[in-house]
Amino acid sequence: MINRGYYGEFGGGFIPEILTTTFDELVDAFERVKTDPSFWQEYMHIISTYSCRPTSLTFAENLTRYFGGARIYVKREDLNHTGAHKANNVMGQGLLAKRMGKTRVIAETGAGQHGVATATMAARFGFRCTIYMGEVDVERQRPNVFWMERLGAEVIPVVDGTRILKDAINEAFRDWVSNMDGTHYVLGTACGPHPFPEMVSYFQSVIGKEAREQILERENKLPARVYACVGGGSNALGIFSAFLDDPVELVGVEAAGEGLDTERHASRLASDNGSVGVAQGYKTYFLQDRDGQMKETHSVAAGLDYVGVSPILAWHRERGRIRFEAATDSEVLDAMSLTIRKEGLIPALESAHAFAQAFKEAADLSVGDIILINQSGRGDKDIFTIAEAFADPGWKDFIRKKGNDYGA
Ligand SMILES: Cc1ncc(COP(=O)(O)O)c(C=O)c1O
Numbered sequence: 001m002i003n004r005g006y007y008g009e010f011g012g013g014f015i016p017e018i019l020t021t022t023f024d025e026l027v028d029a030f031e032r033v034k035t036d037p038s039f040w041q042e043y044m045h046i047i048s049t050y051s052c053r054p055t056s057l058t059f060a061e062n063l064t065r066y067f068g069g070a071r072i073y074v075k076r077e078d079l080n081h082t083g084a085h086k087a088n089n090v091m092g093q094g095l096l097a098k099r100m101g102k103t104r105v106i107a108e109t110g111a112g113q114h115g116v117a118t119a120t121m122a123a124r125f126g127f128r129c130t131i132y133m134g135e136v137d138v139e140r141q142r143p144n145v146f147w148m149e150r151l152g153a154e155v156i157p158v159v160d161g162t163r164i165l166k167d168a169i170n171e172a173f174r175d176w177v178s179n180m181d182g183t184h185y186v187l188g189t190a191c192g193p194h195p196f197p198e199m200v201s202y203f204q205s206v207i208g209k210e211a212r213e214q215i216l217e218r219e220n221k222l223p224a225r226v227y228a229c230v231g232g233g234s235n236a237l238g239i240f241s242a243f244l245d246d247p248v249e250l251v252g253v254e255a256a257g258e259g260l261d262t263e264r265h266a267s268r269l270a271s272d273n274g275s276v277g278v279a280q281g282y283k284t285y286f287l288q289d290r291d292g293q294m295k296e297t298h299s300v301a302a303g304l305d306y307v308g309v310s311p312i313l314a315w316h317r318e319r320g321r322i323r324f325e326a327a328t329d330s331e332v333l334d335a336m337s338l339t340i341r342k343e344g345l346i347p348a349l350e351s352a353h354a355f356a357q358a359f360k361e362a363a364d365l366s367v368g369d370i371i372l373i374n375q376s377g378r379g380d381k382d383i384f385t386i387a388e389a390f391a392d393p394g395w396k397d398f399i400r401k402k403g404n405d406y407g408a
Pocket residue numbers: 084085110111112113114188189190229230231232233234235236302303304348350351376377378
């Protein structure tokens with residue numbers, strides 16, 4: 001079934017020859033720690049004493065009443081240190097890099113959450129740190145850039161291509177090729193060449209393990225459906241992995257942006273816009289033209305506009321184990337508003353995609369059913385985008401005054 005990083009026809013490791021030794025070293029190190037209980041213990045220790053595991057499972061009582069169907073539960077990955085599930089992966093890869101004797105880490109980031117998590121891990125573990133971020137994302141996620149730099153990371157804006165996540169990944173690989181010996185590339189999602197998809201999912205599997213136990217303890221039954229947003233696929237695989245062998249419907253929600261019938265979305269699996277190809281070192285569904293050139297993507301959520309998707313998710317789609325849907329920017333903003341008002345939860349724009357799809361379907365399920373939504377991160381980072389979307393006059397005034405203070 002899984003053959004050195006293949007999931008059906010997807011995955012693999014299409015890497016430049018110069019990186020072969022580095023990847024072999026990484027595969028060996030990862031294989032060793034998977035069978036070393038002391039590594040998992042060390043990992044659990046750091047994510048529970050430094051990050052905030054186990055994260056809570058919250059019953060969304062008011063939303064449940066509002067929709068009048070299934071009981072809605074939210075897995076609170078927003079409560080991780082640095083505000084998103086990204087912390088689970090970086091802490092694991094950081095420990096691995098330490099065991100491999102590395103002194104420097106590099107990473108790509110889109111929404112900035114993975115960049116902040118990596119910079120935080122680097123500060124804690126004493127690594128030098130460089131973060132690559134598309135120039136467009138640098139502009140829309142400026143608060144995260146601020147924190148990465150305060151944490152001691154060098155943030156390099158990427159000006160090539162469409163200046164978003166895929167371009168940042170290209171630059172990070174370029175850096176790695178020139179600095180293989182002392183550097184580990186902390187890839188932030190379950191994509192890229194083997195062993196990254198497996199390794200990132202492995203570290204994120206803690207989400208599903210906890211959520212499954214918590215829901216059984218609270219309700220004594222499994223959820224009917226689990227919803228997670230899908231950028232590269234790491235939070236979705238993290239929560240879904242514990243339910244794969246259960247009679248539970250798993251729903252991955254992509255960014256429909258301004259609509260699936262426009263060119264401004266990032267849906268690779270929920271629609272027939274994606275096609276199979278090899279890029280960035282692995283085989284999966286990409287948004288590409290007939291010549292294999294990557295297309296421009298769009299989402300209101302910076303973390304969901306990647307052109308590729310985890311090969312593991314592509315395989316689960318082919319075998320019909322996971323259903324894929326997509327939510328538009330405006331559905332997402334509505335779902336976010338409702339969640340804030342009804343529950344006092346502030347989901348990240350990425351996570352709000354999962355809420356939006358769950359809300360479309362909640363009333364169709366019966367009152368005895370349970371819905372589980374993964375809140376992959378918190379929405380504070382999105383304040384600029386959200387204030388703009390809601391045309392908040394007080395916020396505009398505040399920004400104008402700040403601009404005046406800085407003589408802009
Ligand atoms: C809060 C949050 N959720 C979800 C994602 C999407 O990534 P993934 O699909 O790997 O979980 C991101 C990416 O930046 C994110 O910041």
